[in-house]
Amino acid sequence: MDPQAKKTVLRKIPHGVYVVGVAQDGVLNAFTATWLTQVSFTPALVALCVRKDSHSFAMVQASRVFSVNLLGKQQKLLAEHFVKPAAAAGEKLKGVPHRPGKTGAPILEEAMAHFECEVREIANIHGDHALVIGEVIDAGVQRDEPALTLMDTGWHYGG
Ligand SMILES: Cc1cc2nc3c(=O)[nH]c(=O)nc-3n(C[C@H](O)[C@H](O)[C@H](O)COP(=O)(O)O)c2cc1C
Known part of the structure; x- marks a missing residue:
């Protein structure tokens, strides 16, 4: 296999950009996700694919819930904020208006839409990301506008 071709083609898969919220025993966290x-x-x-070495994965494994916040085209800065690991950035949700959803996972007040999930299955023992399958148990639309995509940001996650 041509490793450069593999990288190039995998990076061409279109993705959205989301802020995923997690909650465990009253502690909240959130991270930027695209898979x-x-x-x-x-x-x-x-x-949803979640890095196994992230702070959020341990929380999802324990609480078995998560929220997905969809961002509008102009909200790249908000996505950028949640890229930092909690281990280095501390409380990422501090200063970002949010409220607990039905599952307790954080819903960002500025998100254009959101949904919440209960985890039904966690798989992918071989990968560096776990495949977390969640059932959508609640949803809301704050604004109807085009969603931020990975291509809009100019970032890559994949390859
Ligand atoms: C563009 C972009 C997309 C990302 N997509 C994912 C993703 O789909 N799943 C994931 O687990 N991490 C993804 N990340 C990485 C997480 O945002 C990052 O590991 C974060 O620091 C995890 O935070 P935590 O340790 O506080 O949980 C992405 C990062 C970037 C820059």
């Missing part, structure tokens, strides 16, 4: 897709209509399931 997310719907995987079932009934029940409504989404698959």
Whole structure:
């Protein structure tokens, strides 16, 4: 295999940019994610890939819930804020208006839309990211506008 071709083509897969919220025993965290897709209509399931060495993965494993905040095209700065690991940045949600959702996971007041999930399955023992499959149990739309995509940001995550 040509490693450069592999990298180039994997980076061409179109993705959205989200802020995923997690909550465990009253402690909240959030991180920027792009590897997310719907995987079932009934029940409504989404698959989210979560770095196994992230702070958030340990929290998702323990609490089995997460929220997904969708951002508008102009909200790259908000996504940038949540790229930093909690281990280095501390409380990333401090100063970012939010409220607990049904699951307790944080909903960003500035997000254009959101949904919340209960984890049904965690897989991918071989990868550096775990495949977390969640059932959508609540959703809300704050504004109807085009969503921020990875291409809008000029960033890469993949390859
Ligand atoms: C553009 C971009 C996309 C990302 N997508 C994901 C993703 O889909 N899943 C993931 O686990 N981490 C993703 N990350 C990395 C996390 O945002 C990063 O590891 C974060 O520091 C984790 O935070 P935590 O340790 O506080 O949980 C992405 C980073 C960037 C810059």
